[in-house]
Amino acid sequence: MSPLANHPFWKMNGAGNEIVVVDLRRSSHVISAAEARAIAGAEGSHFDQLMAMHAPRTPGTETFIRIYNTDGSEAGACGNGTRCVAWVLTEGTDRDRLLVETKAGLLACRRLGPASFSVDMGEPKFGWQDIPLAEEFRDTRAIELQIGPIDAPVLHSPSVVSMGNPHAVFWVDDPYAHDLAKIGPMLENHPIFPDRANISLAAVKAPDHIILWVWERGAGITRACGSAACAALVSAARTKRTGRSATVSLPGGDLVVEWRDDNHVIMSGPTELEHAGEFDPALFQAAA
Ligand SMILES: N[C@@H](CCC[C@H](N)C(=O)O)C(=O)O
Secondary structure, eight states: OOTTTTOEEEEEEETTEEEEEEEOTTOOOOOOHHHHHHHHHSTTOOOSEEEEEEOOSSTTOSOEEEEEETTSOEESOOHHHHHHHHHHHHTTSSOOEEEEEETTEEEEEEEEETTEEEEEOOOOBOOTTTTTOSSOOSSTTSOEEOSSOTTOOSEEOOEEEESSSEEEEEEOSOGGGSOHHHHHHHHHTOTTOTTOOEEEEEEEEETTEEEEEEEETTTEEESOOHHHHHHHHHHHHHTTSSOSEEEEEETTEEEEEEEOTTSOEEEEEEOEEEEEEEOOHHHHHHHO
16 A cells, blocks of 8 residues: 555645645655646645655755646745645744755745745746756747747747746736637747746736736646746846836735845745645555
């Protein structure tokens, strides 16, 4: 029987981003892609991201987190999921700060209120090998999505950045005027992104307000994506569309993002516990 069977988990959301947190700090089990897909497909444990807490690897950190998308692939960063992990690890304690680790590095979390947390998402990376891109953008229109007339691409010239995971942000007047379910997978799998990418449609409404709709790599349309909110803010600030701090409004709620002068990006927002449950052993028989 899988060591995950009957294991307790927390079903949460961060600004509507569906998150499952599971505590494997006392287990050596590493969740397989098939197990992640089985959990995502089960009633009561559907997620956009599964945050598996493992024993810490680095002194001073609380846990090493493996992050799984719905399709079983792994991600380096998940801002909304990290806030949910911070809730699990601090709820019922008097602690308000903790350090966690993901494949992308160390993340400092802070409790701001009963269900509100900030995460230091680290430094953005803009180098094409870091994002990664297949090659350097020599032409800002290197990515064009051609659905309509040949001389009128529907989307082009995104900002590209790594926030521990790859992001492309397309600037539009109204994100919701586009068919993201159709264009998201085409752009996620564009050959310019060797590791695929998270695809955002962003509209700057004011120097401190961005509207954002995200197609997540490996998960599809989500109600919120914390790392995409960070990607949008740093890209907007870098191109003088906004200042260095803004509210980013997503379908599931608002996140506040600040790009500090020390180059770190701080993302703040809500967490919500929906229920705690136990994995059904039958799930893992099917996945094996
Ligand atoms: N929802 C997350 C980001 C999820 C990871 C992404 N799908 C990837 O594969 O990079 C967030 O809140 O940051």
